[in-house]
Amino acid sequence: MKILAFDIGGTNIKYALVSGKFKLSDKHEIPTEAELGGQHIINKIKSIISEYKDIDRIAISTAGQVDSENGIVVYSTDNIPYYTGMMVKRIIENEFSIPTYVENDVNAAAMGEAVFGAAKNDSDFLSLTFGTGVGGAIYINNNLYKGSVSSAGEFGHMITHAGGKQCTCGGEGCYECYASTKALIDSVKRSTGLEMNGREIFAENNFNKPEIRSEIDKWIDEIIAGLINIIYIFNPPKIVLGGGIMNESYIIDLIDRKIYNKLMDNYKNVNIVQSKLGNDAGMLGVAYLSSKI
Ligand SMILES: [Zn+2]
Incomplete structure (x- = not known):
């Protein structure tokens, strides 16, 4: 074929x-x-x-x-x-x-990871993709879960900041306004005046600047907050994080270091991994x- x-x-x-x-x-x-x-x-x-x-x-x-x-x-x-x-x-x-x-x-992408990648042999997992926005997919019982009108899994539009930033969906305070790659780029620009893409922000000479690192760490806290919300809803065994920015191992490492201390004990089995297929x-x-x- x-x-x-x-x-x-x-x-x-x-x-x-x-x-x-x-x-x-x-x-x-x-x-x-x-x-x-x-x-x-x-x-x-x-x-x-x-x-x-x-x-x-x-x-x-x-x-x-x-x-x-x-x-x-x-x-x-x-x-x-x-x-x-x-x-x-x-x-x-x-x-x-x-x-x-x-x-x-x-x-x-979730189906790709399920069949060939980071969730091979997993019957249940969630996937989030970080870019301009934050996309989500729900995989349950070896199948994508779509919802009543094919629109389930819009994790990017969970409201994590009531009355917060204006989102492209028409809502305010959506997760992706704070946790997307674009949100990081915007906050680095606000605090340093420098316009950089995700890869440039993580380049050694920028990454090591305290004012940039502090924006990165605040952004990772936003990512973690949303992950905790969906972990409490789904109690998933695995979450796959994708999008180019997730190639930076610092992000997953910091999520791993921080998130388990914040979760109730019976949710700590969740395994958070990088996408494999990019x-x-x-x-x-x-x-x-x-x-x-
Ligand atoms: Zn939104």
């Missing part, structure tokens, strides 16, 4: 060929240009698909809440305008006659799901 897999994020679209043995090859990354809207993204996807021959499945992992049974984006924030309601599966299948599977990017998780997960249709 030959699968063409996409991972549509707010910043970049990644795509690659996936073999029947789930090996990635021919990897590419192009800018999403999300501000140009959902139709623009679909046009990009279509023009990429038309460059390939003998594809058995199209697998699309995307930002936004997705009804994967029908392949529809049921909700997208203004990060990608005019994406809500997009019938991605129908559009692609009508044009190319190739069976197509669409899944939310965090769910797809940027490939979403493409691998959705490719796996597409191979089942």
Whole structure:
């Protein structure tokens, strides 16, 4: 089986060929240009698909809440305008006659970790992805849990600060306003005046500056607060943390050092780990799901 897999994020679209043995090859990354809207993204996807021959499945992992049974984006924030309601599966299948599977990017990444990565052999776990926002996925009894309208697991929009910062969802004080990579970047900028990306903040010469380290540590406390909330709701055996910033082992180490002292005793079995598949998780997960249709 030959699968063409996409991972549509707010910043970049990644795509690659996936073999029947789930090996990635021919990897590419192009800018999403999300501000140009959902139709623009679909046009990009279509023009990429038309460059390939003998594809058995199209697998699309995307930002936004997705009804994967029908392949529809049921909700997208203004990060990608005019994406809500997009019938991605129908559009692609009508044009190319190739069976197509669409899944939310965090769910797809969780599925990737469940089948090939950090949660291999785990029947239950939660996953959180840190980036522009904080995404979440719930995996119960060897399956993604989707909720009544395919929108479960929006951990990023738990309200951790009532009356707090304005969020892209329309709410105030959401977890992701304080715990996302973007939140760290913004707070470092506020305190130092320097505009740095996540990797630069953790570069040795910055990381060792007390004023930057203190912002990092405050940010990790925000991450921990949200993790404790969801640990008390789900009592999960494992939580997988993903997103590029989680490659910095300092973060997981500090979470590990602090969180167990804050949890009630009977929740301390939870195992908090880094994602294993990194940027490939979403493409691998959705490719796996597409191979089942
Ligand atoms: Zn929100």
